[in-house]
Amino acid sequence: MxxxxxxxxxxxxxxxxxxxxxxxxxxxxxxxxxxxxxxxxxxxxxxxxxxxxxxxxxxxxxxxxxxxxxxxxxxxxxxxxxxxxxxxxxxxxxxxxxxxxxxxxxxxxxxxxxxxxxxxxxPGIDRPALISPLPTLRGESVMLDLGANVECDSNNLVQFAIMGAAYVRTVFGLSRPTVALLNVGVEELKGKDSIRAAADILRESRHLPLDFVGFVEGNNIATGEVDVVVTDGFTGNVALKTAEGTARLVTDLLKRAFQSSLSTKLGYLLARHGLSSLRDHMDPNNHNGGVFLGLNGLVxxxxxxxxxxxxxxxxxxxxxxxxxDITRLIADDLNEITHADDQRGAI
Amino acid sequence: MxxxxxxxxxxxxxxxxxxxxxxxxxxxxxxxxxxxxxxxxxxxxxxxxxxxxxxxxxxxxxxxxxxxxxxxxxxxxxxxxxxxxxxxxxxxxxxxxxxxxxxxxxxxxxxxxxxxxxxxxxPGIDRPALISPLPTLRGESVMLDLGANVECDSNNLVQFAIMGAAYVRTVFGLSRPTVALLNVGVEELKGKDSIRAAADILRESRHLPLDFVGFVEGNNIATGEVDVVVTDGFTGNVALKTAEGTARLVTDLLKRAFQSSLSTKLGYLLARHGLSSLRDHMDPNNHNGGVFLGLNGLVxxxxxxxxxxxxxxxxxxxxxxxxxDITRLIADDLNEITHADDQRGAI
Structure with a gap:
């Protein structure tokens, strides 16, 4: 009940x-x-x-x-x-x-x-993270951290992955969310050490209720490639705000375009019903609810x-x-990963 | 001539x-x-x-x-x-x-x-940077580094600022470009040490042919707040690709919206002339020309x-x-900043 x-x-x-x-x-x-x-x-x-x-x-x-x-x-x-x-x-x-x-x-x-x-x-969380749903081509995904921590190590990123997956299980109702680390695409570089180390840990954590798929790039956020995009708070904050700024740029240019002549104004009147679904999908009010995860209580x-x-x-x-009880879900998943580590350590 | x-x-x-x-x-x-x-x-x-x-x-x-x-x-x-x-x-x-x-x-x-x-x-450049023009609400800006270097220190960022300003002077023909460092908005954090240190150096470099205005956030890239956005190659690559992905998301949703009924299709026909100017502005072909700056030769x-x-x-x-001769321009600006350092050192 x-x-x-x-x-x-x-x-x-x-x-x-x-x-x-x-x-x-x-x-x-x-x-x-x-x-x-x-x-x-x-x-x-x-x-x-x-x-x-x-x-x-x-x-x-x-x-x-x-x-x-x-x-x-x-x-x-x-x-x-x-x-x-x-x-x-x-x-x-x-x-x-x-x-x-x-x-x-x-x-x-x-x-x-x-x-x-x-x-x-x-217990088990070194740093809280700010997480929020984002509109994508497939519906909604989440990204974290969005600005609570400027510098993150591999353990922080692993903890963010666990917290993000718990959020998606709870709020979106998916039993086994897909999770990826945000990285750069230039192959030689292969990203930062902390990201590669976090990937190694997550690849070995098959017992967790999440499906770790590796790396995604910035353009994969909007396509909705995965349910949970994990990154440090600096990159996440920049990516979130860049996405918001770009969406506003395109819609502002669109408004200008519709105002440019009598014909375009008439076109707008005919199309506006369809355009409202675009506006609804991009409207932050429909993806509202950033959460600080990892604290002893929900904010x-x-x-x-x-x-x-x-x-x-x-x-x-x-x-x-x-x-x-997302806080308990996170605690359980953290226990899983710690317990598995203990078992490996004992072998 | x-x-x-x-x-x-x-x-x-x-x-x-x-x-x-x-x-x-x-x-x-x-x-x-x-x-x-x-x-x-x-x-x-x-x-x-x-x-x-x-x-x-x-x-x-x-x-x-x-x-x-x-x-x-x-x-x-x-x-x-x-x-x-x-x-x-x-x-x-x-x-x-x-x-x-x-x-x-x-x-x-x-x-x-x-x-x-x-x-x-x-000489004087520790790492090259990839720079490219981007569409904004005001026209065009440039951002660097877009992926040549994953980790950057404050000197790298200062060198990027000088190279970016030289690019804008050359390609956009502005005599004193505005320059900012990309940072996060959460006030307490105030960004990374490397960014704050780079800001300190740039604030003291008034003799350079650029106008350093401090920090911008991700959403200011698309508004065209400044001519040159300076960041490390990891963040720059993520921001560039996030912007591209978001622009594609909005235009894909727009296409869907126009296809949703007979009325919206007719609306599109009437508005398409105006919409083509939006497409032109966002078309990467009209902002083409990423450059590797900082090498002994232009690529x-x-x-x-x-x-x-x-x-x-x-x-x-x-x-x-x-x-x-952008390579010479950059060398001259580097000389300026080194010369000023020497003078300060001699006092």
Whole structure:
């Protein structure tokens, strides 16, 4: 039987907070009627908004604070001043066991710093990773790390592979996700030592519930060649933002193209129904739900520019992960790989 | 007065070689009537093709060889077996001073290995870099290194900045290009030590003919925030391929969208004139001409999938760089920075 999930929501994070957040959880609530929300933020602003959604009144509890983390606050500042903010208190409620997962559309660097400091990494994980779904030609894949760690060694990459596969099993429902390490295509170079060493470990880990297929290149991210793309946080952050920038470039050029003459404008009117499916597929709101994996507790990041629909889809992912207890899944897989190492060591 | 340029052409490299190559140089020849071509490859195939372009007969000389570098040849194999190939002999002619620049649409890894081995890096440059123009919202920018070096230190990055700026001054004709280092956006991390150290050196190098503006993120590549994006070869290769993959994803989804109904098909017919300008802007043939900078001699790489028009535009870049003597420009800028260091050291 599905467990009833409690979500700690930072009502003050995101470009259109708190309206967007409250509308988002209201939308999610209609789909997941057993979910409860702890809503952290300024009661004077939040209470009237919740009153607009009768389905929320019994399902939500406001925890009042006027402190909040601004979008330009440095992570170091957030660590000093943000513990009593709506973001900090939401994370604290996960630590205390009052909520199953914390969700914020606020400042990513601050959220990462606070989550790492307050929850600490789980046993067997050296560094947490930021993971997010991405649109591909085949549907969706995930990539990690997207910026939590600039430099990664081979063990970090192996741990990311395990965490990424656990995410895909939980959120996408695939029993044996395909996993690859992001590498460069120029043959002679064959990538960095850390990547080759991680590949060696993963190739020998056939007992894990994932299918390691070797290396992919940057262009294979968008084709959806594999379910999980594993890389260090520097490369992952650059690749994610390069993909976002390129998608915007093409769609901006497309808009210009449609505006260029009467004929193209008419063409747009006729084609717009079809074009909306393209827009839907590329819309970050439909692939919303970055997660910090590897901590003693679940913390999710929604896009800062998300709309209510986008925030609701982040809530849906949060429920999935909490119900499937992704933290335990990761711990089990880590045990597998450690146990296998012990056996090899004993021979 | 413009110098007459001689280009060493590998006629056997590229998906549609040698036809595409010969047609490409014929197109370029009509625009640059004083250019001469040394055409390396199988005379039996090349001679009849050249006969089809009367303007080429007096402007080209065939240097016969049946050896060629296949697209799947490893760089190490190319170093052993490729010296007498059409690619190897084209590079050798640059070394011997018979040609001003070598141009190939063949195997990138092999071309890089042969060029580096045969020409060696120029004084003051520790590692060559692969640079290429990219389409942006503002027009074109360049990025380097795109895959020649997996690991780079701060001096490598500074040298790349100088070489990239020299490329933009030569090929785009800008007197003081804007230059930035590619970095991640998560503030706390502030990127790698090597990147921060390179930024410190570039900030102090105001005497160089470039405008160093600090850091950019992945999404700023496509917006064309700066003229020159500097990064290590691993990140650059991933970013370039991620951008190519994303552009293809969006255009593939666009094609699907236009095929989805009678109305969208009709819309496409009306809009296609405008859409062709989008296609032109994103077409790699219109941004063709990767160059290995930092060697004692110029070697250019055309896209393997280039058509004749694309190859002709690579020839045009090659002529630009050879006429402006980009190798000397880079040497002068390196002198500037070394000289400034000496002066600081003497104080």
């Amino acid at each position: 599905a467990k009833n999930i409690t979500i700690a929501v930072d009502a003050m994070g995101g470009d259109r907070a708190p309206h967007m957040v409250i509308e988002g959880i209201a939308q999610a609530r209609t789909l997941f009627p057993n979910t409860k929300f702890l809503v952290f933020g300024d009661e004077a602003q939040i209470k009237p908004l919740i009153a607009g959604f009768p389905e929320l009144t019994s399902a939500s509890e406001i925890i009042h604070t006027t402190d909040y983390v601004s979008s330009d606050m440095q992570p170091s500042q957030a660590l000093r001043k943000g513990r009593q903010s709506s973001m900090g208190l939401a994370i604290q409620s996960v630590k205390d066991g009052a909520a199953d997962v914390a969700l914020s559309a606020g400042n990513t660097g601050a959220l990462m710093a606070l989550a790492k400091f307050m929850l600490r990494t789980m 999710m990041k929604s896009h800062g520019g998300a709309n209510a629909h986008g925030f609701a889809s982040a809530v849906a992912s949060a429920i999935d992960m909490a119900q499937n | 413009a110098k007459n340029i001689t280009i060493a052409v590998d006629a056997m490299g590229g998906d549609r070689a040698p036809h595409m190559v010969i047609e490409g140089i014929a197109q370029a020849r009509t625009l640059f009537p004083n250019t001469k071509f040394l055409v390396f490859g199988d005379e039996a195939q090349i001679k009849p093709l050249i006969a089809g372009f009367p303007e080429l007969t007096s402007a080209s000389e065939i240097i016969h060889t049946t050896d060629y570098v296949s697209s799947d040849m490893q760089p190490s194999q190319a170093l052993r077996k490729g010296r007498q190939s059409s690619m190897g002999l084209a590079i050798q002619s640059v070394k011997d001073g018979a040609a001003d620049v070598a141009l190939s649409a063949g195997n990138t890894g092999a071309l890089m290995a042969l060029a580096k081995f045969m020409l060696r890096t120029m 250019m790489k055309s896209h393997g999938g280039a058509n004749a028009h694309g190859f002709a535009s690579a020839v045009a870049s090659a002529i630009d760089m050879a006429q402006n």
